[in-house]
Amino acid sequence: MLLHRRRFLEHIGSSAVMAAVPRFARAYAASNGGQLDPARDPLRPEYHLLPPHNWMNDPNGPIWWKGRYHLFYQLNPHASAWGDTHWGHAVSTDMLHWHHQPIALSPTPGGPDSEGCFSGSAVVADGVPTFIYTGVQNAPLPLVTLRDGSDKLRESQLLATALDDDLIRWKKLDKPVIPSPPANMVVTGFRDPCLWREGDAWYLGIGSGERGKGGCVLLYRSQDLHHWDYLHKLAEGIPNGKLAANPCDSGEMWECPDFFETNKRHCLLYSTANKVIWTTGEYDAEKHIYTPTRSGVLDHGAYYAPKSFLAPDQRRILWGWIRETRPEAEFTSAGWAGAMSLPRVLTVGEQGQLEIRPVAEMAKLRGTAEKATVQAKTPFRRKLADLRQELRVPIDLSMGAITVRLLTEGTEVWHLVVNVKGDSIRTSDVSLPLPFAPSSMLGLRIFVDNSVIESFISGQEVITSRSYSLAPGETEVEVSIAGKGRIEVDLCPLQATSKDRLAT
Numbered sequence: 001m002l003l004h005r006r007r008f009l010e011h012i013g014s015s016a017v018m019a020a021v022p023r024f025a026r027a028y029a030a031s032n033g034g035q036l037d038p039a040r041d042p043l044r045p046e047y048h049l050l051p052p053h054n055w056m057n058d059p060n061g062p063i064w065w066k067g068r069y070h071l072f073y074q075l076n077p078h079a080s081a082w083g084d085t086h087w088g089h090a091v092s093t094d095m096l097h098w099h100h101q102p103i104a105l106s107p108t109p110g111g112p113d114s115e116g117c118f119s120g121s122a123v124v125a126d127g128v129p130t131f132i133y134t135g136v137q138n139a140p141l142p143l144v145t146l147r148d149g150s151d152k153l154r155e156s157q158l159l160a161t162a163l164d165d166d167l168i169r170w171k172k173l174d175k176p177v178i179p180s181p182p183a184n185m186v187v188t189g190f191r192d193p194c195l196w197r198e199g200d201a202w203y204l205g206i207g208s209g210e211r212g213k214g215g216c217v218l219l220y221r222s223q224d225l226h227h228w229d230y231l232h233k234l235a236e237g238i239p240n241g242k243l244a245a246n247p248c249d250s251g252e253m254w255e256c257p258d259f260f261e262t263n264k265r266h267c268l269l270y271s272t273a274n275k276v277i278w279t280t281g282e283y284d285a286e287k288h289i290y291t292p293t294r295s296g297v298l299d300h301g302a303y304y305a306p307k308s309f310l311a312p313d314q315r316r317i318l319w320g321w322i323r324e325t326r327p328e329a330e331f332t333s334a335g336w337a338g339a340m341s342l343p344r345v346l347t348v349g350e351q352g353q354l355e356i357r358p359v360a361e362m363a364k365l366r367g368t369a370e371k372a373t374v375q376a377k378t379p380f381r382r383k384l385a386d387l388r389q390e391l392r393v394p395i396d397l398s399m400g401a402i403t404v405r406l407l408t409e410g411t412e413v414w415h416l417v418v419n420v421k422g423d424s425i426r427t428s429d430v431s432l433p434l435p436f437a438p439s440s441m442l443g444l445r446i447f448v449d450n451s452v453i454e455s456f457i458s459g460q461e462v463i464t465s466r467s468y469s470l471a472p473g474e475t476e477v478e479v480s481i482a483g484k485g486r487i488e489v490d491l492c493p494l495q496a497t498s499k500d501r502l503a504t
Contacts, residue, residue: 036333036334036335037335038052038053038334038335038336038501038502039052039500039501039502040501041334041335041336041501042387042450042471042472043334043450043451043468044336044450044451044501045339045449045450045451045452045501046388046449046450046496046497046498046501047096047365047388047449047494047495047496047497048322048339048340048341048342048449048452049071049090049098049339049340050336050338050339050340051073051075051088051100051336052100052336052502053080053335053336054075054076054077054078054079054080054335054336054337055075055076055079055080055081055082055083055336055337055338056073056074056075056088056321056336056337056338056339056340057073057074057082057304057305057321057323057338058073058074058119058192058256058304058305058307058321059071059072059073059305059306059307059319059320059321059340060072060073060074060087060119060120060121060122060133060307061087061120061121061122061131061133061307062122062307062308062309062317062319063122063123063124063129063167063309064309064311064312065124065129065165065167066165067093068091068092068093069091069092069093069094069095069311070089070090070091070122070167071089071090071091071092071098071319071340072087072088072089072104072105072122072131073087073088073089073090073321073340074086074087074088074118074119074321075087075088075103077103079332080331080332080333080334080335080336080337081328081332081337083116084107084116085107085116085117085118086103086104086105086106086107086117087103087104087105087106087117087131087133088100088103088104089101089102089103089104089167089168091166091167094361094364095317095343095359095361096361096362096364096365096497097497097498098497101166101167101168102168104131104167104168104170105117105131105133105160105170105172107135108172111135111137111172111174112135112137112156112158112175112176112179113133113135113136113137113158113172114135114136114137114138115136115137115138115153116135116136117133117134117135118133118134118135118136118155118191118192119133119134119191119192119255119256119305119307120132120133120134120157120158120192120193121133121193121194121195121307122309123195123196123197123202125202125225128161128162129161129162129167130159130160130161130162130225131158131159131160131161131170132157132158132159132177132193132195132204132225133157133158133160133193134155134156134157134158134190134191134192134193135155135156135157135158135176136153136154136155136191137153137154137156138152138153138154139152139153139154143180145180145181145187145189145190145191146189146190146191147187147188147189147246147247147253148245148246148248149245149246155189155190155191156176156178156179156180156190157176157177157178157179157193157204157206157228158172158173158176158177159172159173159177159225159226160172160173173226177222177225177226177227177228178193178204178206178220178228181208181218182218182230185210186210186211187208187209187210188208188209188210188211188215188247188252188253189207189208189209189247189248189253189255190206190207190208190218191206191207191208191255192206192207192255192256192257192305193205193206194257194258194259196259196260198285199285200223201221201222201223202221202222202223202224202225203219203220203221203222203288204219204220204221204222204228205217205218205219205220205234205257205259206218206220206257207253207254207255207256207257207270208253208254209237209247209252209253209254210252211247211252212239212252213236213237213238213239213252214236214237214238214239214240214251214252215236215237215247215251215252215253215254215270215272216233216234216235216236216237216254217233217234217235217236217254217257217259217268217270218230218233218234219231219232219233219234219288221288231288232288232289234259234268234288234289234290235268235279235289235290235291235292237251237254248271248272248273249273249274250273251272251273253272254270254271254272255270255271255272255305256269256270256271256276256304256305256306256307257269257270258270258306258307258308259290260308260310260316261283262316262346262347262348263347263348265280265348265352266280266281266282266283266290267279267280267346267348267354268281268290268292269298269306269308271304271305271306274304275297275298275300275304276297276298276299276303276304276305276306276320277295277296277297277298278295278296278297278298278354279292279293279294279295280292280293280294280295280348280352280353280354281293281294281352293352294351294352294353296353296354296435297432298320298354298356298462299320299341299462299463299464300430300432300461300462300463301427301429301430301462301463301464301465301466302322302323302324302325302464302465302466303320303321303322303323303341303462303464304320304321304323305320305321306318306319306320306321306341307319307320308346315345315359316345316346316347317343317344317345317346317359318341318343318344318345318346318356319340319341319343319344320340320341320344320464321338321339321340321341322338322339322340322341322452322464322466323338323466324337324338324466325466326466326468330468339452341454341464342358342359342362342447342454343358343359343361344356344357344358344359344462345357345358345359345360349460353435353460355459355460356456356459356460356461356462357456357459358445358447358454358456362390362447362494365494365495365497366390366492366493366494366495367492367493367494367495368492368493369392369490369491369492370382370490370491370492371488371489371490372479372488372489372491373486373487373488373489374479374480374481374486374487374488374489375481375485375486376481376482376483376484376485379478379479379480379481380477380478380479380480380489380491381476381477381478381479382476382477382491383473383474383475383476384448384472384473384475384476384477385472385473386472386493387448387449387450387470387471387472387475388448388449388450388493388494388495388496389447389448389477389491389492389493389494390445390446390447390448390490390491390492390494391404391444391445391446391448391477391479391489391490391491391492392443392444392445392446392489392490392492393443393444393446393479393487393489394442394443394444394487394488394489395418395420395442395443395444395458396420396485396487397420397442398420398483398484398485399420399481399482399483399484399485399487400419400420400421400481400482400483401417401418401419401420401421401422401481401482401483402417402418402420402444402479402480402481402482402487403415403416403417403418403478403479403480403481403482404416404417404444404446404477404478404479405477405478405479405480406448406453406467406470406475406476406477406478407475407476407478408469408470408471408474408475408476409471409474411469413428413467413469413470413475414427414428414453414465414467414470415427415428416444416446416455416463418434418444418457419434420434421483425457425461425463427455427463427465428465428467429465430463430465432461435457435458435460435461442458443458444456444457444458447494448470448477449494450470451466451467451468451470452464452465452466453465453466453467477491
């Protein structure tokens with residue numbers, strides 16, 4: 001079940017919830033007086049970032065400042081369902097070990113963000129860390145911009161500046177810096193600004209769209225971040241004939257745009273129709289028009305609304321929201337929902353293909369790897385004492401297929417198949433064509449973290465999966481191959497990044 005980040009979720013009674021929770025999770029709750037405790041929840045990731053409690057969605061405003069990475073994110077501090085949107089805040093020196101900070105942005109009663117502080121960007125302007133983000137407030141129908149079926153919220157772009165070097169205290173401007181969409185344009189949405197410096201000016205892309213025309217990114221320019229001029233559409237889609245009450249579902253609204261240059265190639269990411277689209281292409285720096293020439297799906301699984309930034313060593317680092325796929329009743333009663341993906345490095349290949357790999361810093365969490373040989377009639381199979389693992393599997397294109405399975409008490413709960421002869425990749429709920437041209441050796445990197453599985457396929461495709469049936473000490477991993485030959489696989493335990501699953 002796909003969950004849209006804008007939709008409030010209904011809380012269901014705890015008795016129905018406990019009936020749906022896997023047996024091993026019920027066992028820990030029973031040992032804790034029947035209470036679901038996030039610090040002990042075996043479904044909760046242990047080396048992915050997530051808040052100690054409650055709901056998380058989009059990453060916001062990643063920035064390097066005074067020797068630390070700061071990552072902000074959409075947070076409901078009062079419930080594990082979407083709503084009452086604030087900006088949570090965490091800091092790290094390595095993008096792996098995070099420490100939670102006080103909430104950075106909260107809605108201002110009576111202000112332009114009174115109904116929520118939606119997504120945005122962070123930059124350093126004149127030596128001061130600065131946010132530009134979307135605020136929402138109730139408005140009469142003629143002023144509404146957020147078209148989600150309820151049509152009662154107006155979006156505007158707001159600015160806040162840091163008051164201290166720890167980025168804990170922020171000062172908001174009282175009025176929006178961009179109060180409304182372009183004149184005479186009836187938008188399907190107007191949110192999630194992405195911000196960059198180009199020449200002697202600042203540029204801002206805002207996710208939007210028009211009914212019957214498709215999604216788009218609106219382009220603005222400013223000299224001081226306070227006064228903005230609308231230029232035109234940076235990029236736009238085409239009508240697809242689909243209709244939905246929420247235009248994000250049909251593709252008529254592009255949210256969470258991210259526009260940047262890497263490897264001297266320009267990229268535009270945007271989220272729509274329950275997936276994230278990547279494009280690479282040509283950018284006319286004089287006309288400020290972007291023309292995509294190649295595109296694809298950034299992650300084929302439970303992943304949405306990513307945000308990137310340029311690290312001090314010039315790597316383009318991306319985070320995304322890992323969504324829940326279990327019933328709403330389970331995560332609302334569990335007391336937490338959502339997680340941040342592992343940080344990923346983005347590059348562009350020679351043919352314009354976006355390439356995606358986990359950051360090299362992941363090696364810091366690796367323990368001693370177990371190496372094993374896999375042949376056609378000799379699969380590798382191991383019981384997992386814990387569910388923090390990295391599995392590395394080479395892909396030999398002379399073979400027929402490679403299959404990775406996770407089994408709990410002998411029953412398969414997840415699989416990934418790279419079918420070389422059939423030219424396809426398949427997981428438990430996703431199928432896609434094999435993306436790469438023939439070569440001698442490619443590989444899989446699969447990261448298991450309790451209920452999260454991130455699969456990186458030869459640096460060209462990623463699938464983020466959720467499985468709520470994995471159990472420490474009861475789940476096995478199996479790797480098998482079809483065809484002739486042999487491969488060497490590595491199974492490596494990974495350290496937890498906090499002692500109690502709360503990353504405090």
